[in-house]
Amino acid sequence: MGDEASVVELMRAMGLSPEVVERVSRLWGKSAARNGGRTHLLLGHLLDTAAVAGVMWDRYVSAAFRRRLDEISGGRGRLWFMWVCGIHDCGKACPAFQAMDAAEAAPVLAAGLSWGRLSAAPNKRWRHDMAGAVMLRPRLVMEWGEEEAASWVWPLVAGHHGTFPPAGALDPPRGAQGRGAAWEEVQRAVVDVFTRAVGFEGLSDARPVGALRKAEQLALSGLVVMADWIASDSSQFLGLADAGLISFAESRRRAEAAWSRLRLRGGWRDLPLPEDPLEPLIDRLGVTPRASQQELVERAWSVPVPGLLVAEAPMGEGKTKAALAAAEVLAARFGLDGVFVAMPTQATSDPMYEQVLRWVSTFDPELESQVALLHGRRRFNAWWRAVWDGKPRPEGDGEGCGCESGGGRSDVEWADDDFGAIGEDADYGMAPSPSPADPVADDRANGPAYWFLGDKRGLLTAFAVGTVDHLLHAATRTRHVMLRFAGLAGKVVVVDEVHAADVYMRQFLVEALRWLGQAGVPVVLLSATLPPAQRQRFVDAYLSGALSTADVHQPVPEPAGYPCVTVAYGVDGRAVADTSRQVVRSWRESMPVRVAWLPDTDLEGARVAAAVREAVAGGGVALVVVNQVGRAQAIYRALREGGFDGDLHLLHARLCAAHRAERTAQCLRVMGPRAGDERPERMVVVATQLAEQSFDVDADVLFTDLAPVDLLLQRIGRLHRHSGTRRPAAHRVPRVVVTGVASGRVGVPRFLRASELIYGRWSLLRAAALIEDAAGALAASGAGGWAGPGWSIPADVPGLVARAYEEAEVCPGGWDEAAAWQEWQTKERKREKNAEEYLLCRRREWAFPTLEGLHYAGSRAASEEQLDAVVRDGDPSVEVVVVRRASGGYRAVDGTWLGVHGEVDDDEVTDRLMGGTLRLPPRLTAASLAELGPLPGWAGRPWLRYRLALVLEEDGTRLLGADRVSYHDVLGLVIARGAG
Known part of the structure; x- marks a missing residue:
């Protein structure tokens, strides 16, 4: 029959009994209560999803993946893709799902399908994704004639709600899957009717002739979820409660219209080869x-x-x-x-x-x-x-803005409810699509797909x-x-x-x-x-x-x-x-870089500030990169209070978002590749590791705390970076002054405590030893001057990095490098092991050919911030929004009035408020979570309702745990430890 035929007509043509036709026609897939007030029948949702997959094939899926699906399906990739996407919810044809909504269940019961008492306990309820796998697996084995093809297809159905269970989890509670001839006939019919409706002659006809590799299966699973989520949008796919109105042709029309309204599209779509290689x-x-x-x-x-x-x-x-x-x-x-x-x-x-x-x-x-x-x-x-x-549009051309121009973890355990039912559609992420902040933007014909x-x-x-x-x-x-x-x-x-x-x-x-x-x-x-x-x-x-x-x-x-x-x-x-087998020349010749020591491990950095002031007394632009925020703030204060009369900037991670963005943009404008006449005669930028990489600025002289050699070289990459930059005569030769280290007992280096905590003693010792080759002995550096031969950059870069991390010792004998190496290795192995529990696949499972059991201990990280903590080691930290208490209400960090309860009336005010976002240091995490919360007036604002407000009292400070914190428009977040 043609695809214009309704599913009722198709079922009759297939010779199904009137009882089976009636029962299948009553199975619901989306309840009215959760589908915009309109029931959507199960076959309707399956066909909608298949139709969306067809549009995705035509307008979204890459040519490479289309070729692979054609290969494994005998040249019928589009049809097979529609089938595998649509079949995902067949498991809803079971008592455990059909009984979840009493109003929707009544017609099902009236049609002659029944069930006994089902467990309501969250960890005992049977999920429809699991039910679909149980329903399909034996049929695929039987009708496809072998286990191999079925073994990689059923996990795609079982995993469409976000986790891939092991085969051992496919054990339904008594009565949840459906028992007796009536349920068996209905479940078989759902699969067969859907399969015929999309274009296969029967289930055996859908048998793939090959298998995707496991990573390709994972990608396909994601596309199944994408198709499901689009087809589950009740604002785009109105519910149909009459099976006589459901056909594949109708679903295709609905899918085309929804795709157009949502403005979804792919990217290059069969990008042609360039005519010339370059x-x-x-x-x-x-x-x-x-x-x-x-x-x-x-x-x-x-x-x-x-x-x-x-x-x-x-x-x-x-x-x-x-x-x-x-x-x-x-x-x-x-x-x-x-x-x-x-x-x-x-x-x-x-x-x-x-x-x-x-x-x-x-x-x-x-x-x-x-x-x-x-x-x-x-x-x-x-x-x-x-x-x-x-x-x-922002002003300017946007070039030269930071690019090269030419967290803690949450411990999780396996739990029964990782595969337990959460709701009729437990799609973690099924929230309505975001709408634009400016409704006018929605009228743009080719605007973005929100x-x-x-x-x-x-x-x-x-x-x-x-x-x-x-x-x-x-x-x-x-x-x-x-x-x-x-x-x-x-x-x-x-x-x-x-x-x-x-x-x-x-x-x-x-x-x-x-x-x-x-x-x-x-x-x-x-x-x-x-x-x-x-x-x-x-x-x-x-x-x-x-x-x-x-x-x-x-x-x-x-x-x-x-x-x-x-x-x-x-x-x-x-x-x-x-x-590369032949030498590839750099775009510029290597240049000599003079390297010197400035012994200093004082957090206040007064000696560094004095040396910086002297270095640019006759003009020039200095970049100071230090390893902790407090030291950067102290050096900035010392320069300002010491009467430095040039341009002075401070850049670090404890600035609120708006101030950090403004300051970064300003530095890029006057120190970037197109600075020209805007480059100041005398300027100092004091920064933390933010300035270490992808920060396209050009300094005349660099002062830097000691860091591992590869990172130190990254900092040097900001030095004499752009050709054609005018420089004072004193800065014609690039210079690097290394500080944050001093000579200790018998010449063994002493480091800033923060540096050692961040980088480890071993890597800092290696860096100090290699710098001594360029700058002379640290222990003899008190007299100042440029005692060593320096480096040739970039020619020396690969050799320095290789030496920094090779097995051979590079430090003088008295530095006890071996002990530092053992300590470093122990910590690195521990960190590697900590990461292993979150890796997508255990080592011994890498060769497994299917996705079965991939989520044997899935993390339940619920937010992006928590997920970031999974992949970034370290103590957890939190973001807050700085708010100032004012007479009768609150103000944003820039002074914008918010209201008595912190109310935010429009998007512009929201932007100003969110400009006060900053991340607190980990030591304040516990106190922040215990003492901070959103303002009452934020409850109705999606961007704000879960944000923590750091409310500063009218004197500009507040206690947070045992510390007193304040926010200064120039210095950023200032912490007075133990000042409570």
Whole structure:
């Protein structure tokens, strides 16, 4: 029969008895109480979901994944994709589900289907996703003729609510699944009618001829969930309670209309190959290719299959633009539909978002509305607001804004209710799609798809820029991880500043590389200071996935020089790893960098302030990077109170969002690549590690606390960064002054306590030893001067990084390096073990061919903030909104009046209020959670109702635990310890 036939007509044509037709026609899928007041029958929802999947195939799913589904389905990929998406809810045809709503259950009972008493205990109730697996599994084995195909398909049904159970969990309580001939006939009919309606002759006809690899199954599972969530939107799919009105043709019309109204779309959609190999660099990005950029793009052209590319090049070389050009080539060659660019921090994500926006618009201006910025403070990004909220465009061209121009964990246990019923549709993330802040924006014909702003959906946008956490989340054993992974699987993934991941985060990055390798996702990793051992580990992880083998070790040849590009891929069952065999010249010649010591471990930093003042007395721009906020604040105060008469700025993580954004933008404007005449005659920026990477500023002289060598070199990357910058004669040669360390007993270095807690004693000892080679002995540095030979940058970078992390000792004998190494190793192994419990797959399970049992101990992290804590080691911290108590009510941090109870009347006031957001240090977490809460007037505002308010009294301070805290517009959050 044609697809215009109703399901009632189809059932009659199939020869089903009138009783079965009646019973199937009464089964509900969405209750009126939870579906906008209109009941939606089960077959209607199954067909709606299949129809949405058909639209997704045509307009969203990447060409690469479409090819794979065609391969495993014998050339019927679209039909099979619709079937597997739609069949997901067949398990609702069971007593446990049909009995959940008394009003909906009455017609079902009247039709002759019955059930006994069912358990109402949350951990005993039978879930319909599990019921669907129980219903399908034996039929698939029987009608497909073998276990292998069924074994990877049933978990897609069992896992569509976010977790994949083990087969042992498919044990329904008595009566919950349905017993007797009536239920058996109805359940069989639901599957058969749906299967016939979408276009198969029967269930046996839907048998796949091959199997997807496990990572591809995970991506497919995410697409099933996506189709389900779209089809479950009651505002788009009105309920149909009459089976005579339900047909596949009607569902297809509904799906087309909903897709159009939601403005959903894919990305490039079969991107054509560039006519010229370097066109993506020259024409698209408007750059004259540097040798290192050309090398990366040429490697993207040469790899025979999707693979891993690791680009190592000096700071300021233009790696990010080269990566975007390489992404275009890889996407066009292998059928990918978009790009995700992962950055180390929120601050580095913002300027990259602006750059990706401009790049994407060169393909099609309408694609600009498909670029998502993924981090919690995106509403403060002017370009984000312009695109997604219809606000005015920011002034300026957005270039040079931080990009290179050319947390604690929550302990979880396995619990019965991980697979227990929570509700009729326990979709964690089924909240209505967010609406734009400005309703006028909704009238734009080609505006953004706000559906993608919903929980866990951000990576599903065609193009996304965000913190690396979003990539790491896709490698965690967390609920709905399949949605995150599906968002990556159709893209090229670029990870900038990959060295910034510490040993804990690196476990998740390695896990992600395994899964991406198996899914055939091209990955581009970028770094200026990548230790060789890390490069090797990333290559082995990707190859393990590409070859579906747990332990691959393919030695990477030594690069011919620096910059270099390493490529790794699996082809014909073998691993390939290669690197630049010829020297690739940097865009600029290496320059001598003079290095000196400034012994100082005083938190107040008075000696540092005096040296900085002297260094720029005759003019110049100094950057001071220290390892703790309190020290940065103290140095700033010492400079200001000491009469420094130049421009002075303070930048650290305890500034509220608005002040931090304003100050960062100001520094970039006057120290960036286009500063020109705006560059001050005399200026000092005092900063913490925020200025360490992806901060495109140019300093004449650098003062820095001691840090591990790779991070120290990143800081040096801000020194004499831009060609053509005018400098005073005293600063023609770049200089680095290393402080935060002093000579202790018998010449053994003493470190700032904060530095040692952050980085560990071993890495600081190694750094101090290597700096002594360049600056002379620390113990003899009291006389000052530039005693050592310095470094040649960037020529010395790879050698310094390699020496810093090689096994051979580099410290003088009396420094007791061996003991520090043992302590460091012990801590690193412990952190690795802590991460293992959250990794997506246990080591011994990597070779398992299906998703069965993937969530053997799933985390129940409920919010993005909690999920961030899973992938970032350390003590937990919380964000607060700074509010000032005023006579008769409250004011935002900028003085905006809020109201008697903190009421916020419109989005502009909300923005001003949220500009006071900041993250407290971990030591204040317990007190904050115990003492702070939202203001009463925030209850009705989605952005605010769960925010903690740090209410400062009229004197500007308040007690928080045992400490007194205050917020200063220049200094930021100030903590007086034990001042209560």
